[in-house]
Amino acid sequence: MTMAISLRSRRHQEERAALAEATARAVLAEWSKVRPDSVARDWARLLPQVTALVQAGQLHAAQGSHTFMRELLGEDVGPQVIAEQFASQTPEGRDAMKLIAGAIPKSISAQRRGFSARAAMARGAAFLDMVVRTVVADTGRQADQAAMVANRSVRAYIRVVELPACSRCIILAGREYGVSSGFLRHPRCDCTMEPVTRRHTPTPLDAEDLFESMTPEQRRKTFGEAGTKAIEDGARISSIVNARKAMDRVEMFGKTVQVTHVGTGSRKKPRRPPRLMPEEIYRLAESREHAIRLLYKNGYLR
Secondary structure (H helix, E strand, C coil): CEECCCHHHHHHHHHHHHHHHHHHHHHHHHHCCCCHHHHHHHHHHHHHHHHHHHHHHHHHHHHHHHHHHHHHHCCCCCCCECHHHHCCCCCCCCCHHHHHCCHHHHHHHHHHCCCCHHHHHHHHHHHHHHHHHHHHHHHHHHHHHHHHHHCCCCCEEEEECCCCCCHHHHCCCCCEEECCCCCCECCCCCCEEEEECCCCEECCCCHHHHHHHCCHHHHHHHHHHHHHHHHHCCCCHHHHCCHHHHCECCCCCCCCCCEECCCCCCCCCCCCCCEECHHHHHHHCCCHHHHHHHHHHCCCEC
16 A cells, blocks of 8 residues: 555654664764864773774664654564674775774864864764764664665665655655665765565655745745746756765675675684675675575675
8 A cells, every 4th residue: 555654664664763863873972072182092092982982873773773764664574684793894895993093183183274272173073973973874874775685575675765854865855766776965964775675665755845834034045046036937857956966875886895804803713704784785785585594694684
């Protein structure tokens, strides 16, 4: 049957956004303890516990995928994702601690360029806020998509966009994508996806619907004065906003295979072969069944 985007999908999006925000706030609370004249030393001391905060956020984001799928589709949700695997590295396969450590050069470089201590620390804080929110949200989306690929009843997903949202996301609202298609997103994007099955075929708000529901102030803030007037005069929203120039695509169809050694061994245990990132699994798989086998093989499903 056809239905609007479910309340559960809305709640899933809100929960994911709230988790990303809470994780970022916790990290920034630790950053506030760093002294401007001892950035490298202070942040290096805090990095282990800060990394643990980020990974906890990632873990919760990935764990939410199974609950979401079960509540939306019932008991027939297919294999369960292994949340710990999605939290063992960033969605791009990078070491989380090294990524978070990037706040150090951001702040120090700003100080060397003549910024005040307060402004330099704000540069580091802005970097951390962007990185943490993005990592948590991307981890959740990555787990959601793996769960959908593993469930053979899911044939596609629909992009769920809720206001307030940027213009780049609005013109993608409600579009249906193949279940293993890359998810267009930008830093701090909080869009999510809803699965489409034979019985569950949501018809969400599209760009025009969202535009009609926006206040005049929201329209001007999102599309600008000229863009808003053009749309109100009948111009197509997609002709005003060129999303593809500014959006980042998950490296699903790239030519270089992404792998990670993170989470494949320890000092006491020998390393296993590097794991394929989920995006590369979808790119390399010859069929959906092949993709599911690779998700199992690389430790993303149980």
